[in-house]
């Protein structure tokens with residue numbers, strides 16, 4: 001005889017893919033009917049047409065099927081009422097207090113910054129996040145480059161995030177990374193034309209209204225330079241560490257130095273420097289060629305007394321993976337570039353905070 005309790009125990013093993021909690025805890029199990037070997041489960045989704053409904057349905061079926069005596073599992077999908085969504089919002093994001101900006105926050109926030117554009121911040125944000133995730137950490141990724149958003153494309157996360165109750169936003173799940181980017185809110189080809197105050201408001205929402213959940217790390221892709229966004233981030237996240245990205249040229253390192261100086265002025269620590277596009281390893285002779293010169297990042301590290309955490313080679317798989325939404329760390333974990341990202345992630349993880 002299969003009991004309702006046995007079924008509920010099995011359902012407690014099914015996690016909502018975006019909320020990262022068991023569906024039983026989230027009030028998503030509406031009903032359980034047992035009739036001999038037949039089990040019928042009613043599941044309430046957070047929103048109608050939830051893109052993850054098939055995944056939830058199959059995981060429920062699988063979880064219940066393993067009970068001995070079960071011959072058939074049926075899943076009825078329903079949708080939460082506005083009141084239920086409101087209650088869930090309150091459960092996920094109690095008192096609207098952000099796990100990230102709270103004074104006693106334990107979340108390690110890493111802001112990926114650079115002086116110049118196009119040096120690889122977004123690539124590095126996404127891959128270091130993916131590396132930390134592969135190491136078993138719970139990681140959020142925030143694309144704070146509101147005008148030049150690209151994280152959504154690099155992680156193939158283009159679906160609209162679920163909004164619960166009165167504006168609690170659920171980050172989009174990508175292989176267990178919790179992702180939030182402007183690219184999920186607007187069409188990719190639509191230019192974002194906002195003035196400073198709107199920008200500040202959006203960042204405030206990204207930090208405070210997103211139910212980031214129990215993350216250990218938040219990696220933030222910042223726009224280049226020391227503008228509006230960098231100032232807003234430093235005000236909201238005084239304890240964040242800055243991961244400085246530069247290319248080997250002396251000129252790029254010099255501009256990156258200004259970002260390091262700004263971090264110092266607002267009391268943010270620079271956790272280290274990554275030199276991107278440091279060299280190209282010749283596939284024929286195996287030698288590393290420093291195509292863009294060398295020395296800039298090392299000099300910067302000396303000047304600011306911070307470690308040079310890694311030197312990422314030029315690798316055509318990086319732009320390719322970026323366009324396909326497949327970070328190299330996941331797609332080619334043994335590549336030289338991926339190994340550098342793992343090394344950097346490990347160094348960050350071993351840093352005293």
Ligand SMILES: Nc1ncnc2c1ncn2[C@@H]1O[C@H](COP(=O)(O)OP(=O)(O)OP(=O)(O)O)[C@@H](O)[C@H]1O
Nearest residue numbers: 117118119120121122123277313314315318319322
């Ligand atoms: N090590 C690398 N080897 C080859 N291509 C790279 C490397 N790092 C980054 N790229 C490519 O260079 C381009 C710029 O990288 P990315 O978008 O990450 O830079 P960014 O600093 O975020 O730029 P922006 O300032 O425009 O936001 C992308 O097409 C990316 O795939």
Ligand SMILES: [Mg+2]
Nearest residue numbers: 121122145150
């Ligand atoms: Mg970028």
